[in-house]
Amino acid sequence: MDKALITQLGDELYEALVKRETVTPLSERHPDITIEDAYQIQQQMIARRLAAGERVVGKKIGVTSKVVMNMLNVHQPDFGWLLDGMVYNEGEAIPASTLIQPKAEGEIAFLMKKDLMGPGLTAADIVAATEGVMACFEIVDSRIKDWKIKIQDTVADNASCGVLVLGDRIVDPRKVDLATCGMVLEKNGEIVATGAGAAALGHPCNAMAWLANTLGRLGIGLKAGDIVLSGSLAALIPVTAGDSLRVSIGGIGGCSVRFS
Numbered sequence: 652m653d654k655a656l657i658t659q660l661g662d663e664l665y666e667a668l669v670k671r672e673t674v675t676p677l678s679e680r681h682p683d684i685t686i687e688d689a690y691q692i693q694q695q696m697i698a699r700r701l702a703a704g705e706r707v708v709g710k711k712i713g714v715t716s717k718v719v720m721n722m723l724n725v726h727q728p729d730f731g732w733l734l735d736g737m738v739y740n741e742g743e744a745i746p747a748s749t750l751i752q753p754k755a756e757g758e759i760a761f762l763m764k765k766d767l768m769g770p771g772l773t774a775a776d777i778v779a780a781t782e783g784v785m786a787c788f789e790i791v792d793s794r795i796k797d798w799k800i801k802i803q804d805t806v807a808d809n810a811s812c813g814v815l816v817l818g819d820r821i822v823d824p825r826k827v828d829l830a831t832c833g834m835v836l837e838k839n840g841e842i843v844a845t846g847a848g849a850a851a852l853g854h855p856c857n858a859m860a861w862l863a864n865t866l867g868r869l870g871i872g873l874k875a876g877d878i879v880l881s882g883s884l885a886a887l888i889p890v891t892a893g894d895s896l897r898v899s900i901g902g903i904g905g906c907s908v909r910f911s
Contacts, residue, residue, distance in 0.1 A: 652681065652683070652684060652685070652688040652691075656681075657688060657691045657692050657695060658695050660677060660681075660692045660695070660807065661691075661692045661693070661694070661695020661696045661698070661699065661807075662695065662696075662699065664692065664696045664794050664807060664808055664809075665695075665696045665699035665700065667794040668696070668700075668794055671748075671749070671750070671751050672751070672794070673751060673752070673793070673794055673795060673796040673797070674794060674795060674796065675795075675796055676795050676796065676799050676800065676801070676804050677689070677692070677795075677803060677804050677807055678800075678801040678803045678804050679799075684803045684807075685803070686802060686803055686806055688803070688807075689802075689803040689804075689806035689807040690806055690807075690869075692806075692807035693731065693732075693806055693807050693808070693809050693810075696807070696808070696809055697732050697734075697809060700734055700736070701734075705734040705735055705736045706734065706735050707732055707733070707734060708733050708734060708735050708737075708738065708877070708878055709732075709733040709763075709877040709878035709879050709880075710730055710731070710732060710733060710862060710866070710873065710877065710879050710880075711730065711731045711732075711733055711789065711810055711812055711815075711879070711880040712728055712729075712730055712810075712851075712858050712859070712861070712862050712879070712880060712881055712882045713728060713729045713730065713731060713791075713805065713810035713811060713812075713882065714726075714727065714728050714729055714802075714805070714810075714882075715728050715850070715851040715852050715858045715881070715882025715883065716846070716850040716851060716882060716883050716884065716885070717850070718846075718850070718883075718885060718886045719756075719882075719883050719886065719887060722886060722887060723798070723800060723805070724801075725800065725801065725802045725805060726802075727802060728852065728858065728861055728862075728882070729802060729805060729806045729810045730810055730862055730865065730866070731806075731809040731810030731811075731812045732809060732812070733812065733815065733878055733880070737812065737813070737814045737815055738814070738815060738816075738817070739814055739815070739816045739908070740816070741816055741817065741818060741819050741906055741907055741908070742907060742909075743816075744909050744910065744911040745790065745814060745816075745908060745909070745910050745911070746892075746910075746911050747890070747891055747892035747910045747911065748892075749814075750790065750792045750813050750814070751792055751793065751794065752792060752793055752797075752798060752889075753790050753791065753792045753813055753889070753890050753910075754790070754791050754792075754887035754888060754889050754890065755788055755789075755790055755791075755836075755838075755887070755888045755889075755890050755896055755908070756788065756789045756790075756791060756883035756884075756885075756887055756888075757786070757787075757788060757834050757836045757844065757846065757883065757884050757885060757898035757900070757906075758786075758787050758788070758789050758851075758880050758881060758882060758883055758884060759784050759785070759786065759787070759829065759832075759848060759851070759855050759881050759884070759900060759903065760784065760785045760786075760787040760815075760817055760818075760878055760879065760880050760881070761777075761781050761783075761784055761824075761855075761859060761878070761879045761880075761881060762781065762782040762783050762784070762785065762821060762876075762877075762878060762879075763780055763781060763782060763873050763874065763875055763876060763877040763878075763879065764780060764781065764782035764875055765779070765780040765875050766780075766872055766873065766874055766875050767780045767863050767872060767873040768863075768867050768872035768873075769860075769863040769864035769865070769866060769867025769868065769872075770864040770867045770868050771864065771867075772860050772863045772864055772867070773860055774854060774856035774857055774859070774860050775856075776860070776863075777856045777859040777860055777863065778824050778825060778856060780873070781824050782821070783821035783822055783823055783824065784821070784822055784824050784827070784829070784855075784903055785817050785818045785820065785821050785822070785903065785904065785906070786818035786820070786898055786899070786900045786903050786904050786905050786906040787815060787816060787817045787818055787880060787898075787906050788815060788816045788896065788898060788906055788908045789812070789813070789814075789815045789880050789883070790813040790814045790815065790816075790890070790908070791811045791812065791813050791887065792811060792812070792813030792814075793805070793808060793811045794808050795808055795811075815878075815880065816906055816907075816908045817878070817906065818903075818904045818905055818906035819904075819906075820903070820904035820905075822902065822903050822904065824856075826902070827901075827902035827903055828848075828902070829848045829854060829855045829856060830847070830848045830849045830853070830854045830855075831847060831848065831849065832847060832848045832900055832901040832902050832903060833845065833846070833847050833900070833901045834846045834847060834848075834884045834885060834898060834899070834900045834901075835898070835899045836885060836888065836896065836897070836898045837896065837897045837898075837899075838888055838890075838894060838895075838896050839894060839895055839896075840895075843888055844885035844886050844888060845885060846883075846884035846885035847884065848884065848900075850882075850883070850884040850885065851881050851882035851883075851884060852882070855881040855882070856881075858881045858882045859879060859881055862879065884900075890910055891910065892910050892911060893910065893911075894909065894910045895907070895908070895909040895910075896908050896909070
């Protein structure tokens with residue numbers, strides 16, 4: 652895919668974000684699009700956001716659990732960039748009108764205390780470089796019409812990132828079993844999903860190592876102070892205005908979000 656088309660598609664996704672509109676799947680219009688093309692399109696979309704005044708605060712890993720892979724028919728992880736304009740405080744209302752077709756994910760967020768550069772990193776390296784972990788919500792959103800995505804579509808669309816909310820408690824990752832910790836997700840007072848840390852590629856630190864090593868091969872590192880979302884622990888939950896959600900993760904804590 653030539654540079655002009657990559658720029659055009661990145662600009663198209665940025666405009667869709669700003670206007671709260673969807674576009675026809677890129678993979679449908681350009682059947683020969685590669686994952687490498689998609690990451691370059693993602694970079695153009697992010698460059699537009701940075702030029703508009705946002706700044707990078709971390710990364711996200713997408714499509715780490717089998718249930719999400721099956722829901723989206725996407726069968727490998729991907730990554731995207733977290734920007735300061737995506738972050739909401741716990742308890743702060745998120746206007747549903749700022750999103751297009753949002754779905755909520757309960758996740759474990761990592762706060763990095765050291766820089767890390769792959770490849771060759773292990774789960775132990777991740778733990779050693781982590782300040783703490785938190786319960787969080789990622790509200791994924793897609794600029795692709797009706798969520799009809801292939802891996803190239805979601806990658807180009809910044810891994811379908813929308814906004815995020817971090818819990819108000821941070822825990823040393825050495826003091827909790829991140830594989831077996833259970834997650835309960837409630838929507839409007841009813842349990843709608845359960846999961847465990849192992850849903851994220853067998854262990855959240857496996858997902859983190861995948862990210863660090865994938866980024867490292869691209870010459871990108873994780874930075875001290877980065878927030879990293881390690882992937883959904885259960886199915887995606889559609890949300891609309893008026894919904895309230897809470898996620899609780901054993902040994903880590905909880906996080907709440909509401910939509911106005």
